[in-house]
Amino acid sequence: MSEKNVLELQQVVRHYNTGDGDKLEVLKDINLTVGRGELVALVAPSGTGKSTLLHVAGLLERPDGGNVLLNGINCNNLNDRKRTLLRRSDVGFVxxxxxLLPEFTAMENVVMPQLIAGISKSEAKRKASELLDKVGLSSRVDHRPAKLSGGEQQRVAIARAIANSPSLLLADEPTGNLDPETADIVFNLFIGLVRDQGLSALIATHNHELAQRMDRMMVLGNGKIN
Structure with missing residues (x-):
């Protein structure tokens, strides 16, 4: 794996067993890289395996074949505990x-993953305050999710995903639940924050217009990268 790549999938295969004993092939010989500081769009309609690909890339699922390398580490060789620790430190999900946790405020939702990672409460609150300010929510930090709009809730989720400074951000239709105007605002904030933090990102979307704003675009269809 090149040192320039944060993520590399090599000939990744993933299938599921169906009720009648057959195998449903979801990913077939996937080869994919995400370079350091690179934003890559994964364009795929629903039902084509994009969520499975993101789960494999984010170490939530193991592939049935091939290799997943994260920051040069072949994750196939890691036990479940080491995979969990690597995912916690190096991967963010949107x-x-x-x-969001409904009983906690916006601030607490962004603080929580930092505390789990062992960061002090004072530092976690400082970082959360900084990130929520960058996504335009400095006046909403004490509001619980039910008191926030859909766009505001997703901005909190983005701040939470970035809070532990992961080297790789994985996003699955991050603005898919929002109306077009709100989606555009949130997406611009998202991309700006990712670039500001110097992160690498693999962002799944079916929106070609959004995909074209990124550094590179790949299309997933029939379980393969085309």
Missing amino acids: YQFHH
Whole structure:
């Protein structure tokens, strides 16, 4: 693996067993790289395996064949505990739905993953305050998710994903639940923040217009990168 790459998938295969004993091939010989500081768009319609690919890349699922390398480490050789620790330190996730903890404020939702990673409470609050300010929510830090709009909730989710300074950010339709105007605002904030932090990102979307704003675009179809 090149030192310039944060993520590399080599001939990755993933299948699921169906109820009648057959195999459903979701990913077929996937080869993919994300360079340091690079934003890569993964364009794929629903049902083509993009979420599975992101789960494999983010160490949430193991491939049935091939290799997943993260910062030069072949993750296939790691046990579950080491995979969890690597995922916690090196990977951030943004989903289509924000998945915020409803009983906690915006600030607490961004502080929480930092505390889990062993960061002091004072430093975690400082970093959370800085990130929430960058996504335009400095006046909303004490609001719980139910008191935030859909766009505001997703901005909190983006700040949370970046809070531990991961080397790789994985996003699955990060603005898919928002109306077009709000989606455009949130996406611009998202891309600006990712570039400002110097992160690498693999962003799945079915929106070609959004994909063209990134450094490179790949298309997933029939389980293969085309």
